[in-house]
Amino acid sequence: MKSLRSVWWKLRSLARLGAVKREIDEELRLHLELRTLENLAAGMSPEEAARAARRRFGNVQSIREECRDVRGASFVETMLRDIRFGLRMLRKNPGFTAVAVLTLAICIGANLAIFAVVDAILVRSLPLPDASRLVVIHNAHPASGVERGQATITDYFERRGNIDALESLSMFREETYIVGERDAARRIQGAEITPEFFQTLGIGLVKGATFTDAELNYGPDTVAIITDQFWRDNFGADSNVLGRTFLMDSLVIRVIGVLPAGFRYLSTKAQIYRPLSHFQETRDLVSRYPPGAHTPDRRTPVTRYTARARMHDGQMVARLRAGRSMAEAQAQLNYVNSRRLALDPLSETLKTAAYHPRVEFLRTAHVNSVKSTVLLVQIGALILLLLGGINLAGLLLIRASGRMKEMAVRQALGAGRGRLAREILTETTVLSFVGGVGGVLLAVVSLRVAMSLGIDALPLGADIVFDRRTGLAAVFASVMVGLGLGLPILWMHLHGSTNLSLQTETRGATTSHAVQRLRHGLIVTQIAAACVLLYGAGLLGVSLKRTLDQSPGFKPEQVMTGDLMLPWQNYQSDGSRVAFVFRLLDQLRAVPGVSHAAVSSGLPFTKGGSAPRGILPEGFVPTPGGLRVHYVSTVTSDYARAMGIPLLKGRFIEDADSREDAPKVAVLDEILARIYWPNGDVIGQRFCTDPSVFKPELAYTIVGIVGSVKQQELAETAKLGAVYLPYTEFGSFQIITRLSGSAATMGSTLQKIVRQLDPRLPQVDFKPMQRRIDDSLVTRRSPAILAAVFAGVALLLAGTGVYGVLAYAVSQRRREVAVRMACGATPRLIGRQFLTLGAKLLVLGIALGTFGAWIAGRAMQRFLVEVPSFHISTSAATVFVISLVTLLAALLPARRATQIHPMEALRHE
């Protein structure tokens, strides 16, 4: 208790440093004055009175200092003095300081930048109120290979209000809209939601109110809630915006609400929120209508709705009620699901697919895909920091050896260990701080650069900023690094025998064995760390190459693709859409340089395609694990030829198949053929796209088999298979053109053709197919590039470290070498000796590094594509590169050793 009080007292004094010193002076001065007055009264002369007073008082200065010490004022002063001294030392050796600061800036900066990413993605809570209670509900059917399936609108109505553990539940689905008309038409990202979406997130609207249930039907659904940015851009921040309209997909949409500024749901770029409109019948369809039934008005077959009801296309977001757990919500969901399964005609198939709803925290689900990659990169950066720190520690040790004698003298004269420790640690911390400042600058710059390169494509990526928390991390890292750097030096000074230091004749350092072992140990660690980084980078590089080598199943070279969406308002009938598409294809084929043109509703490597669906082949009985999903797309005749997909059997889709009265035909890929008809003929078999029941009048006949293609990622292992149906009425599709010449200039030509056909359509962004494939590789490419950069820096650091230590060793032993040379040793022998030292360190480093690399390989297994964790050629390459760099670095000092002139060296000391 007492010491706590004294600490508090000292801190208070620190806060009023100047005032405290003045008070002490004032008190002491008064005392002297009063004493002088007394002396005067006793009859002394003024000068004698003053002198006697001072004499009786004692040494004013030392008393003043003692007083300051007691009041705690001296602590801060000595600290400031140490800092100033440290800065002066740094200025005196500009070369060393520059190298040290640069090394620290790079290592700390890299860590800070990646920490900012880790913070934004993994640590910081979502920018939504009480975000820890937000959950996502997936529909998983793992037996068909779907871990995280989306939800259907039917799910929403089933679960809404029936799950007590959830306070509120809503759905979210991203959409793209065309806003404006003619030349001002542009594509804007939007989303369709259920009415309580914003309430679930805890966001209140700034203006207006959310949708009503009535607005979820087609018809009244021409309303929208807009973001703050959209409001400013399109309505000039009009305060009477409610009720105003804008044109979207050629519909007149009324604004009924405005969101607060800065609101964004996770990573979406949606600016317009519309109701998730659907047919009323979809809501409780499954329980009300058995398959094959008609709706009461007897006009539309129920199957049209069942298809929609089974469209898993929305994300279900919910909020846990306060005090309830995920386990409770999961249990209740399971119950609701089992009740529905009892009524669902597809229940058997669903059960065999192990279909079940799964609750997961929103944040976990969202960052799941990049979590491990980000952590991997952070670990790499930390290893790099370790390397840099060791490098610097070695250099500092060498420099500190030059002051060993001074330290020994001071210790002999009584300087306390605390005093020495404070001095040394302050100096290294000052250095580290300066490096840290450089690191902060570097981190800010590299984050800016990364932003412009599109890092916001990462989940929550747009939230990556350099903020207060990263700043605190910077300060913390600098201080830790500074202390870490100072400790070996401190150990060296305090451990070394002062006697020995004082007795040696050299003005410089002593080479005690322990210190030398420490230095060599540091170098061995450096080499090992460099090995680990090199090996990791090598593995990632090989993995990337193996991924790139994988064939996508089609020929992407010289293929230009573009996304197009026909607004419903202008193309209401299926016929009008089909007509447009075929007109477009005719025009495209007429362009010189275009060899094939086609259209597809689900191009591979394109986001936003329809979710995989199940099919039901004729006579097929689903076995356990038998409900599978496949990529279903509608295409025109030239598709296979335009994409370069090989036709294996039969024929591909033809234009005639798209006619209204044409018999229903389809083409499958070889994966599907093997799954459902492993033994027999596939051509001529039939299947239905509604997996609940096989109806001959709706069945498709298979007319051909094509090769399989990769759908999402070059390295994907899930083989879902693809079904190609003739293009019928899809309003949203991709245009594919194969060019006979170069692709670069064709973009604008193709755009013009679309424009000519319908000037109301927005610009189609034509890009090469290869670019879509490249974009899918971002999560593999970036870590590989970063790792390569780290490895390069690591090599540089290891090399300079080895060079530094050996150069120092040579300069230390000049005398010894000179004497040996004078006694007849050849320069070659001397050189070899130093090289041998370097080689020994190298071997030890490689041994340690191999162990570390093995661990790294095992830990990285999940990132690697077809690369075993112990990859022979990568290991060999690592050993080779490290040896080369180390021996080169050792060569220079060794050569310098051979050039020592005995006479000069002996004369010098």
Add this chain to the structure above:
Amino acid sequence: MPTTKSELLQGTLDLLILKTLSAGAQHGYAIAQRIQERSADVLVVEEGSLYPALYRMEEKGWIAAEWGKSENNRRAKFYSLTRAGRKQLEEETALWERIVRAIGLVLKTA
């Protein structure tokens, strides 16, 4: 002024200061004078140790300081006894008397 410089242990200096302040708040110079007077000039406070002692006791919470005006109209820091200080005074006085009595006993025996 005739002075016989006797060595004062720091602990006893604290005790003397506390006792002096029990009579009322005073500034440092007055404390030193009072101790000298009351001890009939036997105890002359080493001025160099007075103020550090005062600050130490202030830190420990036995005395509290306040700025006021001295006799010659200058700003001076006046120290006063706190309740903790009073308690400390009692304890140290009791201890001192025990020690003195003990030494007396030893000296009395022939």
